[in-house]
Amino acid sequence: MLRKKYYINPETLRYERVKLTQRQIFRYVGLFSFGLISLAILMRYGFERIFPTPRQIIYQQENSTLRSEYAALNFELQEVESQLVDLRNRDDRFYRAILSLEPVPNSIRSAGTGGSVRDQHLMVIREPGMILDVSHRLDKISNKVRIQSTSLENVYEKALNTQHFLACKPSINPISPADPYWLTSIYGYRNDPFSGKRTAHHGIDMAGPVGLDIHCTGAGTVIISRLSGHGYGKEVVVDHGFGYTSRYAHLHDIYVEKGQKLKRGEVLGTLGSTGRSTGPHLHYEIRKDGRAVNPTYFFYENLSSQEYTLLASQASFPEGPYQSVAMSQK
Ligand SMILES: [Zn+2]
Numbered sequence: 001m002l003r004k005k006y007y008i009n010p011e012t013l014r015y016e017r018v019k020l021t022q023r024q025i026f027r028y029v030g031l032f033s034f035g036l037i038s039l040a041i042l043m044r045y046g047f048e049r050i051f052p053t054p055r056q057i058i059y060q061q062e063n064s065t066l067r068s069e070y071a072a073l074n075f076e077l078q079e080v081e082s083q084l085v086d087l088r089n090r091d092d093r094f095y096r097a098i099l100s101l102e103p104v105p106n107s108i109r110s111a112g113t114g115g116s117v118r119d120q121h122l123m124v125i126r127e128p129g130m131i132l133d134v135s136h137r138l139d140k141i142s143n144k145v146r147i148q149s150t151s152l153e154n155v156y157e158k159a160l161n162t163q164h165f166l167a168c169k170p171s172i173n174p175i176s177p178a179d180p181y182w183l184t185s186i187y188g189y190r191n192d193p194f195s196g197k198r199t200a201h202h203g204i205d206m207a208g209p210v211g212l213d214i215h216c217t218g219a220g221t222v223i224i225s226r227l228s229g230h231g232y233g234k235e236v237v238v239d240h241g242f243g244y245t246s247r248y249a250h251l252h253d254i255y256v257e258k259g260q261k262l263k264r265g266e267v268l269g270t271l272g273s274t275g276r277s278t279g280p281h282l283h284y285e286i287r288k289d290g291r292a293v294n295p296t297y298f299f300y301e302n303l304s305s306q307e308y309t310l311l312a313s314q315a316s317f318p319e320g321p322y323q324s325v326a327m328s329q330k
Contacts, residue, residue, distance in 0.1 A: 070130055077137050084144050091151055099158040104151050109144070168240040170217035171300040172264060174206070174248060174284050175271070181208035184281055187294040193278050202292035203247065203285030210252050210280045212271040216262040217246055217286075217298070225258045232283065233275020236268050246295075249283035250275050 005018040020028075048056065092103035175181045185205035192199045216238055223245070224237035232249035236256060239245050252272025262268060273280040286295045 070134070073134060077134065077141070080141055081137070084141065084148065087148055088144070091148065091155070095155045096151070099155060099162060101154060101158055104147065109147055165242055167264065168219045168242060169244060170240060170246045170286050170295075170298050172215065172217050173299050174214050174217050174246075174282060175208060175212060176215065179208065179212050181206045181212065181271075181282075183207075184279075187292075187296060194276065200292075202287075203249075203283050204295050205281045205283055206271075207279060207281040208271050210270070210272055213267045214248050214251060214269050214271055214282055216264060216266045216268050217284075218244070218264050220244075220246075220262055222256045222258050222260045222262060222268070225254055225256055225260075228275060231276030233277060234269070234272065235275075238262060238268070243289040245287045247283070247285035247287075249285070250277045250281060252280075 006015045007018055008014070009016045052060070088104075088109065095101075096103055183204060184207040185201055187201060187204050189198055190201045191197070218238075218240045220238040220240035222236060223239045224235060224247075226235065227233065228235045228249070232247070234251040234254050235247060235249040236251065236254055237245055237247045248268060250272055251269040251274060254269045256262060256268045271280055271282050277283075284295055286293050286298055
């Protein structure tokens with residue numbers, strides 16, 4: 001409350017009340033109003049603290065629910081992150097390793113993402129830390145998923161290619177193990193049966209009765225089907241792609257034409273003794289990028305381990321004489 005002020009009037013020699021100027025009155029009224037309003041605001045907030053409004057109660061409940069939801073979300077994010085690490089390890093150490101693909105470099109795996117625009121939006125929230133944390137983790141996860149998905153696409157493509165390659169690569173015996181045949185000449189140097197000189201033998205010779213079915217050893221396209229002018233007699237050459245070709249020579253009959261597509265196991269002709277041959281046999285040859293390779297190493301599928309071991313042991317002695325090794329007398 002304003003105190004009343006007095007002064008001694010020198011003319012009347014009496015105490016007289018000091019009169020306020022208009023400006024002072026305004027100031028006092030202003031101060032008083034300000035105090036009153038501040039008091040009202042304080043009381044309102046104090047009151048609300050003690051007695052929250054229904055709306056505040058709802059907000060508080062929502063807030064608490066959101067916090068516990070955040071905790072649950074956080075836990076799920078951790079789970080997803082650890083699953084991604086697991087997937088990444090399997091991808092690099094297993095899938096990519098099996099298919100001879102290089103692991104995805106760390107620099108690519110841990111590449112950052114631009115989240116600044118969204119961060120700016122989130123800055124208007126009073127406590128953005130919690131949401132920013134989730135938001136950044138989600139960005140990282142989505143980036144990792146994108147990289148992982150690209151990697152798996154590569155793996156899938158490579159697997160399809162590998163599947164195709166496995167279907168094409170010569171990998172069975174050209175004569176069924178159920179048929180009678182025997183190995184008469186191995187791959188490597190030998191005494192030529194005609195000249196007696198030591199010459200390189202670029203394939204293996206498999207003897208058997210004339211007319212025995214000769215099978216294509218991998219999917220491919222016939223590129224030669226003719227009576228050879230080079231001693232091979234009636235021969236078929238199949239291009240398997242990936243740099244591989246196979247030759248079947250001294251055939252009695254040829255069942256396929258140039259340009260024809262063959263599947264593994266398909267009969268392309270019969271065993272014979274045409275061309276430069278001392279008796280009915282198949283000359284079987286595999287070339288990789290034009291260079292002859294040992295066909296013995298390509299019998300993966302229908303050769304018993306015993307036959308394979310015998311063939312491999314014969315092949316490891318290329319200096320041996322022209323010999324006859326009984327392979328299968330079934
Ligand atoms: Zn031969």
